[in-house]
Amino acid sequence: MAELTHLDAAGTARMVDVGDKAVSQREAVATALVVMQPETFRLLQQGAHAKGDVLTVARIAGIQAAKKCGDLIPLCHSLMLSSVAVDFELDPEASCVRIRAVCRVMSQTGVEMEALTAASVAALTIYDMCKAVDRGMVITDIALQQKQGGKSGHWQRGSE
């Protein structure tokens, strides 16, 4: 039967021992959505056109958060990421920002949490910078889209 790997037989939390896993090239892609009022979206879009500052700040926050994932998520391993990218798509129809984070590493363990953390903190930063005009914004659909590498190989959302 399937088991939660972060709990041992007695139900005790533990950091999974990855010492015997093979080192391989790992990649993970995660996404998130920040849904806002159309008026908030317009302000963000205007800023984005002129300077892009909200999105640049959110991108930096996401990249920095990926690097400190091992400090945020208690049972995550510290990793030396070879790359982190955080990109944004402005969707005027849905009045939302779509966030996509990609992390890569050569390691014994995957980078799903790093990608999810990058997307989440980028979303929180957008919320922070726009909250004075729209406290009701919602961060939603934080999800892994795909991952590659490691023993479990390739995984893609929707193709389970």
Added chain:
Amino acid sequence: MAELTHLDAAGTARMVDVGDKAVSQREAVATALVVMQPETFRLLQQGAHAKGDVLTVARIAGIQAAKKCGDLIPLCHSLMLSSVAVDFELDPEASCVRIRAVCRVMSQTGVEMEALTAASVAALTIYDMCKAVDRGMVITDIALQQKQGGKSGHWQRGSE
């Protein structure tokens, strides 16, 4: 017209000067949802009944993240929170965990970001601990429910 407070007139990112704001008692409540497969939910619930370790680890991660919010969100002020609480409700119908974070501080600035960060990181930690059996879990509906204190006073979701 409304303006994004974290951008000055030239669209440049800045940390809002709160030096002239009055110190007042602040509180913010944020929520998040982790939606999973029914089988994953059962494993989590069993663990929860026996030891509660997944939820305890997630609670600690959320509390710790609230304290380092100023380090994660670039334009947030560092604060000395007087309390952080992170609670969970297991919803078997919806096969999800409902997270609720409450932060309090006596300060010149609010704690919305701290509460949202606590809820988000608690959710990410649940994902981390269950991901070996269910990579498709989704973190959703990260939202501010209410905030009190400060010049803008009380705000409650749904009553704008």
Added chain:
Amino acid sequence: MAELTHLDAAGTARMVDVGDKAVSQREAVATALVVMQPETFRLLQQGAHAKGDVLTVARIAGIQAAKKCGDLIPLCHSLMLSSVAVDFELDPEASCVRIRAVCRVMSQTGVEMEALTAASVAALTIYDMCKAVDRGMVITDIALQQKQGGKSGHWQRGSE
């Protein structure tokens, strides 16, 4: 009956709400001991006479650790310490270093954990710098000696 303040009625870990406590001047004094081989003690002492580097490095480590106590101890509050002092006494008879850490703050909560953390990390640093010649060193007697301020007032070891 006495209760563990960091657990609520349901036994759930929480960060104690200090929002209603009075702000007062707080102080805590903690001590620790690093016991070593006489030969290790002599090497440390020689270094101490010439340059003091082992002890200076340990002092800095202890001071820095006190400042990040809220990040190390999950349910501790972040504090702005007004002073941290870490001092050492070389005891040739017992072949050990006696460490004494004093922390002060004007706050709603005490600094016992900050002082204990400063003493512990100073001790670990001495161990680190001498371990190549003596892996068997023992850090012992980490204890609060006294604390002042707050509702519970003055407390002194041995006078309970």
Added chain:
Amino acid sequence: MAELTHLDAAGTARMVDVGDKAVSQREAVATALVVMQPETFRLLQQGAHAKGDVLTVARIAGIQAAKKCGDLIPLCHSLMLSSVAVDFELDPEASCVRIRAVCRVMSQTGVEMEALTAASVAALTIYDMCKAVDRGMVITDIALQQKQGGKSGHWQRGSE
């Protein structure tokens, strides 16, 4: 003659250059003791039976501290630990909690400090969570029990 490796010929503190050491599998085991009043022990034990929260929080704190050892101990190298485990044994006879931390890494340098730091911070966290009922608790016998790997090979306490 034996020398303190973290001091150069002039007595100046330095971070030992491990660039020429061979990468090997390293492990270290460290222990610590938290001695308390019998009444405190009973409260802890009751909590442990019902929920285990004090020990789970202490375990998480120890694991997190091991990961940030390079930030706490000035001349330690940053490492990517492959595993950290922190376990507890409740000893009613001695009215104490025995802590055992095991760290592993594939690296050019050992993990003694990581294991000792994990044990120490787990002990400090137990102190924190129980201090309201027993300020006189003592953390003691923080010691390396054994280490493996590296040029100096296997070392075990008591068999020098």
Added chain:
Amino acid sequence: MAELTHLDAAGTARMVDVGDKAVSQREAVATALVVMQPETFRLLQQGAHAKGDVLTVARIAGIQAAKKCGDLIPLCHSLMLSSVAVDFELDPEASCVRIRAVCRVMSQTGVEMEALTAASVAALTIYDMCKAVDRGMVITDIALQQKQGGKSGHWQRGSE
């Protein structure tokens, strides 16, 4: 005679006790210069016109560094800054970027180190982002321009 406040009578490093100082409004202004090849300056300027990303990233880095000054500078106190601003002036004549950082706090201790740290880390970030085309860039003239508040009152460079 003047004395170094961070050393006590015995020449031992210490964190100055600010517990008896009055809380007052503090401000400090620091500057730094990044001197580069004219070709590097043109690339930076072009980026700055189109998107401003190098300078936005450097601004965020400076603001974040100011907030963690107490973690970087061993004997600095942790502070809750009420504002941090980092601004840039592009000087084509001198082929350099002029950085100006302003920090404010209501506190018992000043923010000179926070402003100097913000300017330094912003400068280092500009170096990082341009170093692939110009390793010879020099960061220079990191200096306090003025400070206000506290017992020593107003200080301005050049008017001693």
Added chain:
Amino acid sequence: MAELTHLDAAGTARMVDVGDKAVSQREAVATALVVMQPETFRLLQQGAHAKGDVLTVARIAGIQAAKKCGDLIPLCHSLMLSSVAVDFELDPEASCVRIRAVCRVMSQTGVEMEALTAASVAALTIYDMCKAVDRGMVITDIALQQKQGGKSGHWQRGSE
């Protein structure tokens, strides 16, 4: 034409992907200068003779900062440095302290930023410890002196 590697074609900040670079032995040497009043220099020198505490504290601060470079400089990769050395030369003629930092790593990316960060933070720490007697001190000439390893090979200041 030369391009800023940390900006992609659209001028967006990114963390350069180093996943395809070869692992090689890297080294970087950076320097910095702290210029002060002759009287300040004498106080520092006296302290240096007696105990060396200002310089030891600055050395530790520089080493610690090198280790957290990836946290300070947004687009830097986290690295596991194999060594960091920070040395000082007191120059009575110029009434300044000359700082020299050397970092080494076996990695896919260089350590220029780590060496520059170590030198900068060591300089800031000297400023901090002497500022009570000389607010006008200037940190200057922060520069890379040489780097080795990686695809671009050896680079030395002045020999471009």
